[in-house]
Amino acid sequence: xxxxxxxxxxxxxxxxxxxxxxxxxxxxxxxxxxxxxxxxxxxxxxxxxxxxxxxxxxxxxxxxxxxxxxxxxxxxxxxxxxxxxxxxxxxxxxxxxxxxxxxxxxxxxxxxxxxxxxxxxxxxxxxxxxxxxxxxxxxxxxxxxxxxxxxxxxxxxxxxxxxxxxxxxxxxxxxxxxxxxxxxxxxxxxxxxxxxxxxxxxxxxxxxxxxxxxxxxxxxxxxxxxxxxxxxxxxxxxxxxxxxxxxxxxxxxxxxxxxxxxxxxxxxxxxxxxxxxxxxxxxxxxxxxxxxxxxxxxxxxxxxxxxxxxxxxxxxxxxxxxxxxxxxxxxxxxxxxxxxxxxxxxxxxxxxxxxxxxxxxxxxxxxxxxxxxxxxxxxxxxxxxxxxxxxxxxxxxxxxxxxxxxxxxxxxxxxxxxxxxxxxxxxxxx
Amino acid sequence: xxxxxxxxxxxxxxxxxxxxxxxxxxxxxxxxxxxxxxxxxxxxxxxxxxxxxxxxxxxxxxxxxxxxxxxxxxxxxxxxxxxxxxxxxxxxxxxxxxxxxxxxxxxxxxxxxxxxxxxxxxxxxxxxxxxxxxxxxxxxxxxxxxxxxxxxxxxxxxxxxxxxxxxxxxxxxxxxxxxxxxxxxxxxxxxxxxxxxxxxxxxxxxxxxxxxxxxxxxxxxxxxxxxxxxxxxxxxxxxxxxxxxxxxxxxxxxxxxxxxxxxxxxxxxxxxxxxxxxxxxxxxxxxxxxxxxxxxxxxxxxxxxxxxxxxxxxxxxxxxxxxxxxxxxxxxxxxxxxxxxxxxxxxxxxxxxxxxxxxxxxxxxxxxxxxxxxxxxxxxxxxxxxxxxxxxxxxxxxxxxxxxxxxxxxxxxxxxxxxxxxxxxxxxxxxxxx
Numbered sequence: 096x097x098x099x100x101x102x103x104x105x106x107x108x109x110x111x112x113x114x115x116x117x118x119x120x121x122x123x124x125x126x127x128x129x130x131x132x133x134x135x136x137x138x139x140x141x142x143x144x145x146x147x148x149x150x151x152x153x154x155x156x157x158x159x160x161x162x163x164x165x166x167x168x169x170x171x172x173x174x175x176x177x178x179x180x181x182x183x184x185x186x187x188x189x190x191x192x193x194x195x196x197x198x199x200x201x202x203x204x205x206x207x208x209x210x211x212x213x214x215x216x217x218x219x220x221x222x223x224x225x226x227x228x229x230x231x232x233x234x235x236x237x238x239x240x241x242x243x244x245x246x247x248x249x250x251x252x253x254x255x256x257x258x259x260x261x262x263x264x265x266x267x268x269x270x271x272x273x274x275x276x277x278x279x280x281x282x283x284x285x286x287x288x289x290x291x292x293x294x295x296x297x298x299x300x301x302x303x304x305x306x307x308x309x310x311x312x313x314x315x316x317x318x319x320x321x322x323x324x325x326x327x328x329x330x331x332x333x334x335x336x337x338x339x340x341x342x343x344x345x346x347x348x349x350x351x352x353x354x355x356x357x358x359x360x361x362x363x364x365x366x367x368x369x370x371x372x373x374x375x376x377x378x379x380x381x382x383x384x385x386x387x388x389x390x391x392x393x394x395x396x397x398x399x400x401x402x403x404x405x406x407x408x409x410x411x412x413x414x415x416x417x418x419x420x421x422x423x424x425x426x427x428x429x430x431x432x433x434x435x436x437x438x439x440x441x442x443x444x445x446x447x448x449x450x451x452x453x454x455x456x457x458x459x460x461x462x463x464x465x466x467x468x469x470x471x472x473x474x475x476x477x478x479x480x481x482x483x484x485x486x487x488x489x490x491x492x493x494x495x496x497x498x499x500x501x502x503x504x505x506x507x508x509x510x511x512x513x514x515x516x517x518x519x520x521x522x523x524x525x
Numbered sequence: 526x527x528x529x530x531x532x533x534x535x536x537x538x539x540x541x542x543x544x545x546x547x548x549x550x551x552x553x554x555x556x557x558x559x560x561x562x563x564x565x566x567x568x569x570x571x572x573x574x575x576x577x578x579x580x581x582x583x584x585x586x587x588x589x590x591x592x593x594x595x596x597x598x599x600x601x602x603x604x605x606x607x608x609x610x611x612x613x614x615x616x617x618x619x620x621x622x623x624x625x626x627x628x629x630x631x632x633x634x635x636x637x638x639x640x641x642x643x644x645x646x647x648x649x650x651x652x653x654x655x656x657x658x659x660x661x662x663x664x665x666x667x668x669x670x671x672x673x674x675x676x677x678x679x680x681x682x683x684x685x686x687x688x689x690x691x692x693x694x695x696x697x698x699x700x701x702x703x704x705x706x707x708x709x710x711x712x713x714x715x716x717x718x719x720x721x722x723x724x725x726x727x728x729x730x731x732x733x734x735x736x737x738x739x740x741x742x743x744x745x746x747x748x749x750x751x752x753x754x755x756x757x758x759x760x761x762x763x764x765x766x767x768x769x770x771x772x773x774x775x776x777x778x779x780x781x782x783x784x785x786x787x788x789x790x791x792x793x794x795x796x797x798x799x800x801x802x803x804x805x806x807x808x809x810x811x812x813x814x815x816x817x818x819x820x821x822x823x824x825x826x827x828x829x830x831x832x833x834x835x836x837x838x839x840x841x842x843x844x845x846x847x848x849x850x851x852x853x854x855x856x857x858x859x860x861x862x863x864x865x866x867x868x869x870x871x872x873x874x875x876x877x878x879x880x881x882x883x884x885x886x887x888x889x890x891x892x893x894x895x896x897x898x899x900x901x902x903x904x905x906x907x908x909x910x911x912x913x914x915x916x917x918x919x920x921x922x923x924x925x926x927x928x929x930x931x932x933x934x935x936x937x938x939x940x941x942x943x944x945x946x947x948x949x950x951x952x953x954x955x956x957x958x959x
Contacts, residue, residue: 100747100748101748102736102740102748102750105736105737105739125732129736146786147785148784148786149764149767149784151771161767161768161771162763162764162785165763165767225911230886231886231890231912233890234885234886234890235885235886235889236885236886237886239870239872240868240869240870242788242806242808242870244781244783244791244804244806244872245804245805245870245871245872247804248793248803248804248872248873248874248875249804249872249874249875250875250880251876251877251880253793253802253804253874254874254875254876255717255718255719256706256715256718257715257718258707268711269780269781269793269794269795269802270793270802271706271707271715271780271793272781272793272804273702273706273716273717273721274706274763274779275705275763275764276763277721277761281725281728282910284725284729284732285728285910287728287732288731288732288735289909289911289913291732291736291739292533292534292558292913292916292918293533293913293916294735294739295534295738296531296532296533296913296915296916298739298743299533299535300531300915302915303915304914304916306911306912306913306914307912308910308911309890309910311910312887312890312892312908312911315892315907315910316908316909316910317721317725318877319546319612319720319723319724320612320719321876321877322877322880322881322907323611323614323615324581324611324877325597325877325878325881326593326597326611326881326904326905327581327583327584327587327597327611327904328581328584328597328598328599328600328611329597329598329599330599331876331877331878332877333800334718335718336713336716337703337713337714337715337716338694338716338718339718339719339720340718359695359698359703422699426686426689426690429690430690431689433691433698433699435698435703435704435716436698436699436700436701437701437704437776438704438759438762438766438769438776439701439765439766439769439770439775439776440701441699441700441766442766442769442770445685446680446681446684446685446686446687447684447756447759449683449684449685450683450684450756452753452756452759453759465767465770465771466766466770467767468759468766470756470760471729471733471752471753471756471757471760472729472733472751472752472753472756473681473683473751474748474751475662475682475683475749476683479750
């Protein structure tokens, strides 16, 4: 593969102003990963996402939230007293050079902000203003309260995830909301896609626009077979342990490796999968009858017996070696098997290391670096999305951003004296 | 063909060599913004998108001039008819469809001619398939130096597992997402009841394509994008990796509870009905008092141990037991409405019928969109979850319909883009090329 044009700084000409709660952090960070100048405008008490755990230190203060660290890489922070006239003066000035405004939060809060941004956008027609709210800006649920949990419930994901019913066919465990923060992930990804479409449209027409992203609708697009099965067949899928929710129960196939790890080790009816399994069985050294006439007869005349034999052999092979060995050996033969890893087991994985999947971020306050999952794609040599800066401290970039926006040093100092801004240089000296 | 709409991607042409879910999901989003997505499919069953060949199917009674109005019914498909898949119809809305046999030299030549007139290509074949056909990025770039090439695979083509194969669940298992989902006291994770990593990588694919298309429009530069579903899973693992690095503790499961904030109750609670549940999240002591009041202040809610967030968190098992005794036997939508009117985050665990037939929010915002198809009639498909004021997304794309029938647009595409005559197209069909 030759050196190819990387997308790393392809959005470097774009400035995005981010105002809101935790539901907007991730979507804005995707732009920062492609080089956009993302300025997070926080209230002086700090963004709500600074209060979400876990925390890096026992103090659990606004500078130690791992949620905030995770979802605010590469961003700048400016902290304003949102109720003071200074805040509007600053945001108005920043909007002169901004391309995108991303608002997030409950409907009432975002709606109030939008009224002001609509006035601004009348003069600045190139501005793209996107909101992420729990249910969108209209409709009977627009004022409903929501959390990640209730979003995954109402959006249909929870009904598909959980454990098998008991032996009487009764569900004795609840539907499960897979952790963590997937409603913010899905809504953020859709907001990012839609904003980029609007940027493309602006390039053609010179017109910005407003975008109303509904988290509830975003999640509703993300449930695969559930809706098509109901619409077309009138049937409802039921949740099953660690496998697809289906109308009819399907067998649970998660054999354990010699080191006790469940392994996703299914065999499809495809001829190529069976051929791959024969090679794996050969490689394992475990005696088998896969080439025998008897097995061929089972396959033709008694598929149930053939399946039972195959499953027993899968269990034997998986149980004879470690999960990681199963993974490598099965995949080498072309079987799409994988161990159920804990997330952290990937930190030392040679594949992800060679792809540059993790960004090394310096944390001077901890005296160490931390690895962050950084990208989803590369150009064959290096990642397209690049994260190099830890999440900002509250108001860390107030000076820089305000000076760049044309405010004088005296004006900034006056704002700080009035406590209308948190400017990191000043607060550090307090 | 609908060219009059204010499309954000007007004039963009993408050759779509995707199949199953992850790849088609990415290109579907671009069709919603008006890109001309040309879905290229193998004409013979052995190489055809597997989604065309597996359930769910439209009911056998569905006709081109009918659709949902004719009613739903179980179906095991119509033998030999590959145009009745319900999932395919949804995931490939708004696209043009052509057949092309890439195992035939003339087929590969035709693809190169299409690539020469395209802006982008997206494929999610097994890792080395395109190179086997001599249609990899390096080759196609010779034909069209500005081409944007998006490859989507389970692991990503570069790296130690570049040849490994994967479905969504494989990538989920490897990334850690499967392990994280479930109850702490169960030996196995609950995992995901569907292929989440066939969805999110599609959204990422669309985001990267849109960024690349913008740069291509501005500077004429193309690029190669090697997207990994498993890598996407790492990005979606929340704070687990940071937590591990700082604490050294292995990642555990915690069911529906909230380990990162003092929120309790926080879970799904059984209601009246057959496996009907409501999710409730109490986020403050004030909300707890309001909640207690709304449910009639039963004695257990007045227990001092539940008075504070920390107390409720410390006694969560007990709390959940009491709350379940209250919710069991109560109608879930009625309870949700009552709690929401008091400012409590409560949401019914909605199943498909709730979302399609009942959810007043989805109805009010016209989420499901009726789109015609030339084989199974008019059915609702997932809408686009964001409303744009000037260039609205339209999931029917430039075709104004759901998924194409196999090879439905052969005449249009081969004729209008490559200038082939009807006779030439017929000859290619006879030769087994298209």
